[in-house]
Amino acid sequence: MDEAIKRKLVGAAVLVIIAxxxxxxxxxxxxxxxxxxDSVPAxxxxxxxxxxxxxxxxxxxxxLLAEGTPSGSTVTVASVQVDREKTPVETFQxxxxxxxxxxxxxxxxxxxxxxxSNAIALRDRLRKDGFQAFEQLSDDxxxxxxxxxxxYQKIELEKQAQQIDEQHHLKTQIVPFQPR
Numbered sequence: 741m742d743e744a745i746k747r748k749l750v751g752a753a754v755l756v757i758i759a760x761x762x763x764x765x766x767x768x769x770x771x772x773x774x775x776x777x778d779s780v781p782a783x784x785x786x787x788x789x790x791x792x793x794x795x796x797x798x799x800x801x802x803x804l805l806a807e808g809t810p811s812g813s814t815v816t817v818a819s820v821q822v823d824r825e826k827t828p829v830e831t832f833q834x835x836x837x838x839x840x841x842x843x844x845x846x847x848x849x850x851x852x853x854x855x856x857s858n859a860i861a862l863r864d865r866l867r868k869d870g871f872q873a874f875e876q877l878s879d880d881x882x883x884x885x886x887x888x889x890x891x892y893q894k895i896e897l898e899k900q901a902q903q904i905d906e907q908h909h910l911k912t913q914i915v916p917f918q919p920r
Contacts, residue, residue, distance in 0.1 A: 837894040845917035847889030848901045851910055852878065859884035862908075869907065871900065890917035 759894065809901040826878070835843035850866065857873045862887050866873035871888045878885055888904065889898055901912040 836894075843892045844894075845890045845892050846894050846897050846914050847887045847891070847917045848897055848904065848912050849915050850886040850888055850904060850908075850912050852883045852885045854883055856884045859886050862886050865908070866904070871904065888912075 760829070838844055851862060853862075856875070863873045863875050866886070866888060872887050873886060875884050875886050877883075888900060889897055897914055901914060903914050904910060
């Protein structure tokens with residue numbers, strides 16, 4: 741292409757870019773705040789929603805455990821009150837706390853699948869057997885993992901993991917819960 745034509749095309753492109761940047765600044769409506777406030781719709785009202793109270797993970801255990809009871813130890817109790825409901829339990833494990841003071845929460849990693857349909861099929865079988873199973877996409881985005889839990893009662897999860905291993909001929913592992 742001829743050098744003069746190239747210069748003319750570059751010059752025309754620069755003029756178009758300058759016009760695109762400057763014309764909105766020159767328009768009278770761009771400086772008018774009333775115009776801007778009228779053109780932006782008001783924030784919609786949030787709908788009224790009634791939701792059940794979530795089960796609390798922070799169960800007050802001061803009445804159940806003597807002072808100095810180490811984390812991770814178990815005690816035998818008749819029932820524990822979670823929110824406003826009494827939950828019968830045979831043994832209660834005092835939650836381990838992290839550095840931030842939060843309870844350590846665990847889950848069972850049952851399996852990992854490349855095909856999501858296989859993960860959903862296993863999840864459904866586990867739910868049918870009474871486990872709280874869910875699936876989650878892995879960090880690489882190519883695999884779907886099946887989990888059971890979560891719970892801060894690691895001893896209970898170990899029993900469930902052994903039951904899953906025996907019933908479904910799998911090798912499960914207990915891993916820290918990482919919400920997404």
